[in-house]
Amino acid sequence: MIELKLGEAHLGLLPGLGGSLAFWRLRGRDLLVPTADPNLAAQKNTPVAGYPLVPFSNRIGDGKFSFEGVDYTLAKNFSAESNAIHGNGWEREWQVAQHDSERAILFLDHNPAKGDDPAQWPFAYRAVLSFVLHRDGLSVEMLIANRDTRAQPVGMGFHPFFARSDDMTMQFAASSVWENGPDMLPIGQIACEGTWNFATARTIGETRLDNCFAGWGGKTVLGYQSAGYEVTIEADPVFQHLVVFTAPEKPFVAVEAVSNMNNGLNHPDLLENGVHVLAPGANISGVIRYKLRELRG
Structure with missing residues (x-):
């Protein structure tokens, strides 16, 4: 584990386990909830607090897509479903390019021509993750470079597990949301109205979501009134979608700034x-920026 420390901020990184976060603590609070998902076998049932999504976010239906006239089939890497999910970055060991007390830069090279599994991803790429710890927040910079001799389709994002509380609120602006079919793939795009509208802060409560929002304004605010703080997520325009997962029985809420819509490779x-x-x-x-603000001065 690599640990970054700055004042009251403390970050743990697991380069060998998919470039994941082990924890993020600030002013005595665990802002993220380390979570183990047995369906993600490559994480070896180790609790992680967040992980990168490269070279695509969310699902590819049945692990199959076509690009420039060629059909590709990916390994189904999520045991609960028949889809390929979250790319392969979380399945691999990342290398440490450099780190000090406040910053760490990790990279991953994937190249099927040099023995990497083409069923994880058929194209060669390099991904770079830069974590910068601030006294009141965290910045995550992501880069994907095509190192193949062919064009390739890519997406990216980051998957943090935010701590959930009974009075937790969520606010963000989005123009539409994708409803899912039984296979958790998008089947229809509808306006963010009624229960889909989070333009005004709403208590999450019994809300159940596992959906991709489009036309996201690039900012989300998570409020923790009883704990006296809020977390703001701000992302560069390349992250034009927001995936939200929340379920009343879970101790976390996943709020993922991502570039591509779910199953986007099958929606050219x-x-x-x-x-x-x-x-x-x-x-x-x-860059995705996470910032804590105290509500009690």
Whole structure:
């Protein structure tokens, strides 16, 4: 484990376990909840507080997609479903490029031509993660570079497990949301109205979500009134979608700033699917910023 410390801020990183977060503590609070998911076998049932989503976010239906006239089949890496999920970055060991007390830079090279499993991803890429600890927050910078000789479609995001409380509120602006079918893949896009509208802060309570929101404004605020603080998530425009998972029986809420919509690789017909086609040597990058604000002065 790599540990970063700055004042009352403390971050634990697990490069060998998918570039994951072990914990994030600030002013005596555990802002994230380390969570083990036995369906994610590569995490070896180890609790993690967050992990990168590269080279795509969320699901690819039945692990299959087509790109530039070629059909591809990915390994189904989530035992509860028949879909490929969350890319392969969380399944791999990341290398440490550098780190000090406040910053760590990790990278992952995936290259099927050099023996990496093409069923994880058929194209060569490099991903870079930069974690910067602040006295009142955390910045996560992500980059994906195409190191193949062919163009490839990519997406990215980050999957943190925020601590849940009985009076926790959530606020963000989005234009639409994707409803899911039984296979948890999007089947229809509807306006964010009624129970889908979080433009005004709402108590999460018994809300149950596992959905991708589009037209996200790039900012989400999680409020913890009884604990006296709130966490703001702000993301660069490349992260144009927001995936939210919450269930009353879980001790966390996952609020994921991501680039591509769920199953976006199978929706090339949608101009705003968030999938980026990278030419050889090209890259995309962006920063997600998490900031704590005290509500009691």
